[in-house]
Amino acid sequence: MTNQQLKTEIIQRQKAEEEVRQLSLTDELTKLYNRRGFIWLGEREREKAHRHEQYCVLFFIDLDGLKKVNDNYGHEMGDxxxxxxxxxxxxxxRVIDVIARLGGDEFAVLAIVDDYSTIEILEQRLQNNLQKFNQSSCHVYQLLMSIGKVADNNWQKPQPLNTLMMQADEQMYHQKKQKKQCRS
Incomplete structure (x- = not known):
């Protein structure tokens, strides 16, 4: 009887620990990975991709207009x-890609691909899905994104994930800056 209770308690503790670990890696609002989960899993996937001589593509995405929606319609609408x-x-x-909300209005996606044509397919799919949403949406906002992307295929000396993130972030801010200049 005591052994069975002990086994049950151990199993319950292991489940609880797994839940806590999962919560520490997941964004509560979106159920995507959070920054910690993205870096942890992204680094593992990046290493695996380089072993198999695949491309790592990092998309760094900033949601445009969130502050305006929060200010005009409230944080519930922003959420x-x-x-x-x-x-x-x-x-x-794809389910094999690592998708995360890094915080606030910033998202990141790490995709592992075999060739550059897949990158173009993913970009086009994103634009199509955004367009579909914006055309069929009855929301008071449109989903607009500034996107930076960087690909790494140096299998002999792969770049760390944080380096890819900084490069893609710079590209994203460059795109955001260009958008503001076009509106002016």
Missing amino acids: QMIIETANILKQTF
Whole structure:
């Protein structure tokens, strides 16, 4: 009787520990990975991709207009905008890709691909899904994104994930800056 109780308690503790670990890696609002989960899993996937001589493509995405939606319609509507963005990313990218909400209005996706044509397919799928959402949506906002991307295929000396993130982030800010200049 005591052994069985002990086994049951051990199993329950292991389940609880797994739940806590999962919560520490997951964004509560979107159910995507959070920054910690993205870096942990992304680094593992990056290493695996380089062993198999595949490309790592990092998309760094900033949701445009979230502050305006929060200010004009409230944070509940802003949260809905973030959730819709997460849904678009889940529809666009594959289950093997690592998708995360890094915080606020920033998202990242690490895709492992065999060739550059797959990168173009993913980009086009994202644009199509955004367009579909915006055309059929009855929301008071449109989903618009600034996107930076960087690909790494140096299998002899792969770049660390944080380096790829910084490069893609710089590209994203460059795109955001260009958008602002076009509006002016």
